[in-house]
Amino acid sequence: MASTSSCTPTREAALALLLRLGETTAADLAERLAVSVQAMRRHLRNLEDEGLVEASAGAAGPGRPSNRWQLTGKGQAQFPDGSDDFALGLLSSIAGTLPPDTVQALLAHQAHEKAATYRHQLGSGPLQQRLERLVDLRRREGFVADCRADGREGAWVVSEFHCSVMRLAEQFPCICDQELLLLRLTFPDCQVDRVHWRLETGHSCGFRLVPSP
Numbered sequence: 717m718a719s720t721s722s723c724t725p726t727r728e729a730a731l732a733l734l735l736r737l738g739e740t741t742a743a744d745l746a747e748r749l750a751v752s753v754q755a756m757r758r759h760l761r762n763l764e765d766e767g768l769v770e771a772s773a774g775a776a777g778p779g780r781p782s783n784r785w786q787l788t789g790k791g792q793a794q795f796p797d798g799s800d801d802f803a804l805g806l807l808s809s810i811a812g813t814l815p816p817d818t819v820q821a822l823l824a825h826q827a828h829e830k831a832a833t834y835r836h837q838l839g840s841g842p843l844q845q846r847l848e849r850l851v852d853l854r855r856r857e858g859f860v861a862d863c864r865a866d867g868r869e870g871a872w873v874v875s876e877f878h879c880s881v882m883r884l885a886e887q888f889p890c891i892c893d894q895e896l897l898l899l900r901l902t903f904p905d906c907q908v909d910r911v912h913w914r915l916e917t918g919h920s921c922g923f924r925l926v927p928s929p
Contacts (some may be wrong), residue, residue, distance in 0.1 A: 727759050735877045738919035739786035760785055795878045823894040831901030849874055871926045899923050
């Protein structure tokens with residue numbers, strides 16, 4: 717059980733940063749959160765005792781190796797998860813009784829409906845404004861997301877560090893295809909490509925949007 721002293725804003729901020737960064741050192745976390753390295757190490761040891769983080773030795777130049785910290789599966793589970801057992805069971809039943817093409821058609825239909833809702837909520841402003849609104853909407857849905865300019869071709873990258881349907885996607889990767897379709901339908905004025913896929917490698921999913929000529 718977590719101790720009362722460990723339930724602090726610094727602890728929660730450290731977990732959120734590890735979710736975004738994948739892995740990093742205590743010194744990096746301390747600098748980002750404006751606390752001492754010693755205090756951050758205490759927080760990390762407490763989190764390690766709770767099974768929320770784990771450390772691995774990494775090269776850090778001359779001298780002894782520096783631990784690099786990352787979330788465990790239990791640590792990932794601290795973030796909201798919208799994929800409950802009912803939804804997983806329902807999708808399993810659908811996939812088991814309907815042809816694959818029909819399942820894909822159902823997911824595509826849902827993507828079209830949700831994209832229409834998103835477009836209405838995002839409005840018709842500049843791409844940056846619409847992306848920032850999308851990130852806000854996704855966060856309300858249980859995602860941990862952000863967007864940043866890519867610096868080429870006026871492109872932007874949307875990153876999702878926590879997916880509210882991750883449990884579903886692990887068993888039904890076709891849901892990830894639906895997410896890509898959703899973004900393409902939401903931003904018809906852009907070319908949208910997946911550049912990172914958490915099920916394949918890394919700690920996040922990423923989508924690159926390039927405005928159409």
